[in-house]
Amino acid sequence: MTVNDDSFTNWKIREEIAESMIPLIGKLHRERDVTVLLHSRSLVNKSVVSILKTHRFARQIAGAELSVTETMPFLQALTTLDLGPSQIDLGMLATMYKADERGLSVEEFTAEAVAGATGANKIERREPRDVVLYGFGRIGRLVARLLIEKAGSGNGLRLRAIVVRGGGAQDIVKRASLLRRDSIHGQFQGTITVDEDSGTIVANGNAIKVIYADDPTSVDYTEYGIRDAILIDNTGKWRDREGLSRHLRPGIEKVVLTAPGKGDVPNIVHGVNHDTVKPEERILSCASCTTNAIVPPLKAMDDEYGVLRGHVETVHSFTNDQNLLDNYHKSDRRGRSAALNMVITETGAASAVAKALPDLKAKISGSSIRVPVPDVSIAILNLQLARETTREEVHDYLREVSLTSPLKRQIDFITAPDAVSSDFIGSRHASIVDAGALKVDGDNAILYLWYDNEFGYSCQVVRVVQHVSGVEYPTFPATAV
Template sequence: MTVNEDSFTNWKNREEIAESMIPIIGKLHRERDVTVLLHSRSLVNKSVVSILKTHRFARQIAGEELSITETLPFLQALTTLDLGPSQVDIGLLAEAYRADDRGLSVAEFTAGAVAGATGANKIERRDGRDVVLYGFGRIGRLVARLLIEKAGSGNGLRLRAIVVRGGGAEDIVKRASLLRRDSIHGQFQGTITVDEANSTIVANGNEIKVIYANDPSEVDYTAYGIKDAILIDNTGKWRDREGLSKHLRPGVEKVVLTAPGKGDVPNIVHGVNHDMIKPDEQILSCASCTTNAIVPPLKAMDDEYGVLRGHVETVHSFTNDQNLLDNYHKADRRGRSAPLNMVITETGAASAVAKALPDLKAPITGSSIRVPVPDVSIAILSLRLGRETNREEVLEYLRDVSLNSPLKRQIDFTTAPDAVSMDFVGSRHSSIVDAGATKVDGDNAILYLWYDNEFGYSCQVIRVVQHVSGVEYPTYPAPAA
């Protein structure tokens, strides 16, 4: 047999194993609210090839691909346990098992590693938490996709309604079509049907009521059977506490804004300051996509090196706020055609850092250039550090942060020498460190941080909503502190 035939046979064998994993992963998710991860990347609803590629990602951790034959026994062991709602990382289980010298079987080791989620220790399933989307634009539709994807057994977040202004004939059909197909993020993974008579969109079995209103005061959510809901405002029309309080109607308990909050509204970047949310806080903001991109690596650099000052320059994809062709706009320059120009504008991300990182005393300035791409941006973070270092040390540190720290869901890391912006469409991280572009000279460091300003940000919004709703389940094995 030739080498090529050996490689092909090996590939087919791994495909077969990955196929056998899919129903196990799905059953754990649907029936027990268990999300199976592999080095912090979810394997739920993933294809055979996606599962194999995720195993290959482990090369960044151990220098070699994680064998799917190595992780399957841990997955099988989970099915034998009285496992409660949790997230279980079979990549970390395999890695820890390799380092363990107690001579335990895979089943014994797995039982011990997830003991906090089994038997008398397991968390009981919580009732599902209602979610309402106020506005259904770019972020609203991506958040809807994520909520539907994560519905699991139905005991987590449940998208119950979207609130929009009436758009005329076939309004609901057109909105469903925009959810079904997206020019950047591709087709919706599942089925969508429309019940115009009852003003309902059914997506993968999730019945979503479409409510038409021009103002929050027009809606009584209890009339639709909605209670204690978390309302996600995607319009950005109201940004202060007074304005956002309009959403606190019958049936709504908390309001989450997908834009920078003003005044005393907390700006939350999950992974950095979400633990600071007070249980009785009813109104909060998820800040901006750029704030979410720069704050996690800024915190990481400050923790290790100290940051004396910094400047962030964002090269940002154009947004719906700009004009397709030259036309009046209340802001300077933004009236010029977005697909034809680079447009210098401002960013509030630098000033928002103080809200998310109050202990950081370093002055951070910022500016932005909008460029003719539809999605994925890059933040160039220039820092004056508290001590001298070198490029190799900084890259190794950030690589480790992306793989092993509490910020690993926020910070990703790439060494690809030919990566360009479109390669990061669909990234679930809030920023991706580009190793090849990183510059370090003594106490000066320049980081190039890619981010999907639509999808990566939407993932951060969902993480915040999961946290405040109480359906953010613990991860096993417990991540390093």
């Protein structure tokens, strides 16, 4: 048998194993609210090839490919346990099992590692929490996709309604079409139908009422059967407490803003300061996409090396706030054609760091350049550290952070030598460290951080909503804080 024959036979074996994993993953998700991960990447609703590619990606980070032949026994062991709602990382299980020297079987090790999600320790399944989207633009539609995707067994977040200004003929049909097809993020994964008579979009079985209103104070959500909902304002029209309080109508319990909050509105970056949200807080902000991209790695670097000062330069994709062609704009330069120019503009991300990382004493400055790409940006974080280090040390440290730290859902790591911006469309991490571009000289470190400023940020928003709604389930095996 030739090498080619061996490779093909090996592929077919792994393909068959991955295929057999799909119903096990799906059943755990639907029946027990268990999300199966691989190095923080969800395997729920993934194809055979996607599962194999996710396993192969581990090679870029951990240095060795993780095979489905290694993870399948752990998945099978999970199906035998009395699991409660949780997230379980097969990659972490396999890695930790290799390092364990006690001679335990896979079944024994798995039961011990996920004990916090079984028996008397398991979380009881909760009633679904209603969610309302106020606005249905770029972020609103991506958040909608994520909420529908995560509906799972129906015991998590449930998108009940979207609120938009009245449009013209076939308004609801056109909005459903924009949810169904996206020029950047592709087709919606599932089915969408429209009931124009009832003003409802049905996406993967989720009935979503379309409410038309020009002012938040004109809506009584209880009229639509909505109770204790979390409203996500993705219009950015109101950013202070007074303005956002307009959303606190009958049926709405909390308001989450998808833009930097002003005044005393807490700016929350999931993974960094989400645990500071007080239960009684009814209004909060998810900060900006750039703040979410730089704060987690900034915290990681400050924790290990200390940061004395820094500057962030963001090279940012253009947004709807800019003009397609030259025209009047209230802001300097943003009136010039977004599709034809690099545009110097301001960013509030640096000043927002203080809200998310109040213990960071370093002064962080920032500026931004908008460039003619529709999605994915890069933040160049130039840091003066409190001690000298080497490129190899920082490289290995950030790789380990992306794999095993509490920030592994926020920080990704890539070593691909030819990676470019479009490769990160659809990334669910807040930022991705480009290992090849990393520069370290003594006490100076320059990090290049890619981020999908639309989808990655939307994932962070949903994580915050899950947290404040009480449906953010613990991850096992647990990582040390």
